[in-house]
Amino acid sequence: MSEPLTADRVPPRMSLDDRLIKEVKWLKTNDPTALWCAQVGAETWTVRVNDFPEEHLYTLFVNDEELGSFDEWPRNWSRAEDVSNGSSVESRLRFHHRA
Amino acid sequence: MLPLQQAITEFGGQFRDAMIEPEDEAYEEARKVYNGMIDRRPSEIRAWYRGRTAEISEFNQGWIAEGVSLEERARRAWRIRHDTRVRARSMMENPAEVEDLGERDRRLYGNPDGPTFDQLVRENDRLGLRQDEVYERIIRGSQTTNREVNKLFDRKVPSP
Numbered sequence: 728m729s730e731p732l733t734a735d736r737v738p739p740r741m742s743l744d745d746r747l748i749k750e751v752k753w754l755k756t757n758d759p760t761a762l763w764c765a766q767v768g769a770e771t772w773t774v775r776v777n778d779f780p781e782e783h784l785y786t787l788f789v790n791d792e793e794l795g796s797f798d799e800w801p802r803n804w805s806r807a808e809d810v811s812n813g814s815s816v817e818s819r820l821r822f823h824h825r826a
Numbered sequence: 827m828l829p830l831q832q833a834i835t836e837f838g839g840q841f842r843d844a845m846i847e848p849e850d851e852a853y854e855e856a857r858k859v860y861n862g863m864i865d866r867r868p869s870e871i872r873a874w875y876r877g878r879t880a881e882i883s884e885f886n887q888g889w890i891a892e893g894v895s896l897e898e899r900a901r902r903a904w905r906i907r908h909d910t911r912v913r914a915r916s917m918m919e920n921p922a923e924v925e926d927l928g929e930r931d932r933r934l935y936g937n938p939d940g941p942t943f944d945q946l947v948r949e950n951d952r953l954g955l956r957q958d959e960v961y962e963r964i965i966r967g968s969q970t971t972n973r974e975v976n977k978l979f980d981r982k983v984p985s986p
Contacts, residue, residue: 759933762926776930780872780914784923798868800923 743795746772746787750803761788763806871917878910882969900961903968904943912939 741749751772753763763774775786783796838845866874882903889899918924928938935941941949946967950960 760930762929762933776926778930779923779927780868780875780911784868784927800920800926806922 743787743797746789746794747797747801748803751801751805753804753806755807866917868918871914874917875910875914879907879969882906882965886965896958896961900964901943903965904946907968908940908943 749767751765751767753765753774756762756764756773758773760777761773761775765772770789771791773788773791775788777783777786777796779798784798785800786796787794885906886899886903889902894902915924915927931940932938935945937945943964946964947960950963955963
């Protein structure tokens with residue numbers, strides 16, 4: 728029987744800062760504001776572009792959960808210009824407009 | 827009348843620091859600070875932007891005192907915010923980031939520089955507001971975050 732998942736066995740959650748230095752390849756989407764998406768391991772990452780400079784330029788979502796916002800596109804993140812066409816990543820995107 | 831180069835030399839000699847001319851390597855960098863428009867850090871751009879838009883309220887009070895019509899005040903408020911937003915983006919260092927902003931606005935408003943005044947009026951009209959309420963809303967919106975504006979334009983981009 729497998730051991731129960733206790734707090735000390737839960738893998739540490741990757742911080743926003745750690746994600747910003749990770750090498751990620753982004754695909755462009757059709758969403759109005761969540762312009763970029765990526766599949767990173769088992770996670771779906773999306774980047775929403777906000778109304779800069781009123782707000783921070785970007786907000787990162789991981790599996791639809793908001794991680795945090797930042798103002799500069801990370802150096803290790805690369806962009807592909809082709810719009811994703813109904814891939815599994817695209818189909819899992821939510822419409823990330825603010826309430 | 828002095829020859830041009832002699833005039834330039836004598837003019838430059840009046841300053842404590844060296845005068846930078848177009849052919850100098852430092853000219854391009856120095857040019858960026860002309861009229862205070864420099865490539866700035868995002869936080870500096872934001873602070874500048876907020877300072878400018880915060881002035882709209884005071885301007886509006888002055889316009890009211892001058893008897894400017896509500897519609898005209900709304901246009902002026904929209905113009906200040908719109909132009910300030912465009913200028914803020916011109917300060918950004920990363921062209922890809924500027925492109926992201928333009929793409930976002932194209933998708934939301936059909937315009938890379940954000941909604942036009944007429945678009946804002948039309949979208950507010952759809953809410954069934956009186957004309958004066960529409961203009962007041964635009965004036966308020968020019969001074970605050972654009973969440974209210976965004977709500978009006980919430981829509982999905984049609985799939986290709």
